[in-house]
Amino acid sequence: MPRLLKRQSVLPGFGLTVGFTLSYLSLLVLLPLAMLVLSAVRCEPAELLATLLSRRTLAAFRLTLTVSAIAAATNAVLGMVVAWVLVRYQFPGKRLLDALVDLPFALPTAVSGISLAWVYGPQGWIGRHLEALGVQVVRAPLGIGVALVFIGLPFVVRTLQPAIEELDPEIEEAAASLGAGRLQTFLRVLLPMLLPSLLTGAALAFARGLGEYGSVVFIAGNIPGQTEIVPLLLVSAIEDSRADGSYDYQAAAVIATAALLVSFVCLLAINLLQHFARRNQ
Amino acid sequence: MSITAARESKSSRVRTAPRRQRLVVTEPGWMRLLLIGVAVSVVGLLLVVPLAAVFYKAFSLGTGVYWRAISDRETIAAVALTVKTAAIAVPASTLFGLCAAWALGKFQFSGKSLLTTLIDLPFSVSPVIAGLIFVLLLGKNSWLGGQLEAAGIKVIFATPGIVLATMFVVAPLVARELIPLMQSQGNDEEEAALVLGASGWQTFWRVTLPNIKWGLLYGVILCNARAMGEFGAVAVVSGRIRGQTNTLPLHVECLYGGSPESVVGAFAVASLLALLGLVTLAAKRLLEWKAGQTAV
Numbered sequence: 001m002p003r004l005l006k007r008q009s010v011l012p013g014f015g016l017t018v019g020f021t022l023s024y025l026s027l028l029v030l031l032p033l034a035m036l037v038l039s040a041v042r043c044e045p046a047e048l049l050a051t052l053l054s055r056r057t058l059a060a061f062r063l064t065l066t067v068s069a070i071a072a073a074t075n076a077v078l079g080m081v082v083a084w085v086l087v088r089y090q091f092p093g094k095r096l097l098d099a100l101v102d103l104p105f106a107l108p109t110a111v112s113g114i115s116l117a118w119v120y121g122p123q124g125w126i127g128r129h130l131e132a133l134g135v136q137v138v139r140a141p142l143g144i145g146v147a148l149v150f151i152g153l154p155f156v157v158r159t160l161q162p163a164i165e166e167l168d169p170e171i172e173e174a175a176a177s178l179g180a181g182r183l184q185t186f187l188r189v190l191l192p193m194l195l196p197s198l199l200t201g202a203a204l205a206f207a208r209g210l211g212e213y214g215s216v217v218f219i220a221g222n223i224p225g226q227t228e229i230v231p232l233l234l235v236s237a238i239e240d241s242r243a244d245g246s247y248d249y250q251a252a253a254v255i256a257t258a259a260l261l262v263s264f265v266c267l268l269a270i271n272l273l274q275h276f277a278r279r280n281q
Numbered sequence: 282m283s284i285t286a287a288r289e290s291k292s293s294r295v296r297t298a299p300r301r302q303r304l305v306v307t308e309p310g311w312m313r314l315l316l317i318g319v320a321v322s323v324v325g326l327l328l329v330v331p332l333a334a335v336f337y338k339a340f341s342l343g344t345g346v347y348w349r350a351i352s353d354r355e356t357i358a359a360v361a362l363t364v365k366t367a368a369i370a371v372p373a374s375t376l377f378g379l380c381a382a383w384a385l386g387k388f389q390f391s392g393k394s395l396l397t398t399l400i401d402l403p404f405s406v407s408p409v410i411a412g413l414i415f416v417l418l419l420g421k422n423s424w425l426g427g428q429l430e431a432a433g434i435k436v437i438f439a440t441p442g443i444v445l446a447t448m449f450v451v452a453p454l455v456a457r458e459l460i461p462l463m464q465s466q467g468n469d470e471e472e473a474a475l476v477l478g479a480s481g482w483q484t485f486w487r488v489t490l491p492n493i494k495w496g497l498l499y500g501v502i503l504c505n506a507r508a509m510g511e512f513g514a515v516a517v518v519s520g521r522i523r524g525q526t527n528t529l530p531l532h533v534e535c536l537y538g539g540s541p542e543s544v545v546g547a548f549a550v551a552s553l554l555a556l557l558g559l560v561t562l563a564a565k566r567l568l569e570w571k572a573g574q575t576a577v
Contacts, residue, residue, distance in 0.1 A: 032449070033402075081323065084320075099562055101328070108510025111530070116331050211407025213516075238517055260406065263407075
């Protein structure tokens with residue numbers, strides 16, 4: 001069977017490796033995910049709708065999408081500056097700065113979670129000053145945004161860096177020799193060329209934000225309807241069905257399936273957007 | 282100096298300048314300084330401050346409290362469970378990553394892009410959902426969970442569930458590191474080895490593996506860091522029984538919910554995980570440098 005699918009190659013091991021890859025993925029990823037969808041579908045339609053359309057669920061979805069989108073947009077701007085500086089300029093400490101960009105990837109989310117909650121809290125290094133200005137971060141949507149900007153920044157920087165490196169300096173020279181100012185060159189020549197990578201990076205940050213749990217749970221305060229994002233709502237739905245002893249996880253399965261659908265639709269939309277951005281070049 | 286003269290001297294500098302960066306295509310000095318300032322403050326305030334805060338808070342009640350927190354019996358139990366989980370999940374993902382990279386990096390076949398998408402799938406699933414799917418599949422009320430319970434095997438609220446959820450989350454990591462690497466290296470060297478009479482295994486061990494070793498090592502280190510630090514997925518399956526099903530990140534959460542001294546303990550335990558993260562970052566730099574050297 002694999003012979004039919006595969007184009008000729010003298011290397012051995014195709015059947016073995018493809019077989020192992022497929023079985024591993026099927027058992028560990030596809031089977032459990034299918035179980036989730038099945039549990040959601042088995043739910044009574046009336047109950048399903050009641051769970052999905054409850055005020056709490058809708059508020060969680062609205063909040064998650066809004067804050068993730070704002071955080072991704074913030075990351076697009078900040079990430080562009082950081083990536084530009086790291087590629088184009090020489091300055092002392094540049095390599096350290098470059099290495100530090102990966103911090104959110106390397107720190108376990110629970111660690112960044114408790115740390116952000118303290119730093120931006122009423123006694124924390126930054127929160128103390130913000131409190132004096134009347135800005136509340138912890139237990140407010142702003143806190144969720146801060147956590148998502150933290151977690152998403154490396155996605156934008158790491159996607160943009162190679163794209164900025166590949167820009168042909170002759171294009172900028174042409175723009176300059178035709179009389180364009182630096183800002184004009186950036187906005188009208190460079191930015192459109194960087195747009196696909198910028199979108200990819202922001203999309204990755206956005207997608208990560210939709211599902212993020214560890215770094216948000218401590219700073220958000222998890223007030224239903226106010227600072228409860230979808231992953232937090234899911235955890236409380238899971239705990240509810242443990243607390244009442246039913247262990248059926250119906251509501252959690254329904255919400256999780258909807259959350260998966262939302263992420264896939266978003267990813268699909270972003271892929272299409274990227275496709276068009278590339279084609280227009 | 283007149284404007285033309287200035288322009289001329291500028292352009293003559295451009296012609297003789299050995300650097301690729303030319304004066305007409307960079308920002309004015311003040312702008313560069315401003316942008317560097319913004320970049321440094323973004324990374325500093327947003328990323329470095331929380332890292333520094335972990336260590337600051339961990340030692341805020343002195344080294345005595347720090348030691349008590351990390352040498353506590355429950356902390357040691359959490360370390361043991363975390364190491365045990367990683368000791369299963371990391372080798373499994375490494376084997377999976379090697380297989381996936383061999384199949385996708387060395388062969389052309391139909392459905393290849395679909396398989397690539399499938400490998401990436403765990404990345405787009407929220408960790409909480411990753412935990413939930415195993416609870417639904419193997420929990421008390423499921424068919425499979427019932428069978429396992431009848432056989433006396435406990436998966437959810439026990440170590441096997443923690444390991445499975447971790448394996449799900451880290452599955453793509455080694456594969457993602459190796460697939461582009463194997464693709465970029467092509468098949469020429471392996472084909473030459475086979476033509477010269479090497480067996481398939483010999484070719485893999487003596488030709489492919491030396492070529493990918495730094496990327497593989499980085500993938501494994503990254504996978505290990507993520508396996509030890511995974512929180513959301515593990516939180517859902519573990520039931521958070523102190524001293525029994527608490528991994529290090531879960532223990533951090535437990536301590537964080539307690540008295541002020543317990544909160545400091547949470548930061549002390551978190552500092553261990555932060556150190557793991559820093560070692561991972563350093564290893565990344567070192568391995569990139571090593572890979573660059575062997576490539577030259």
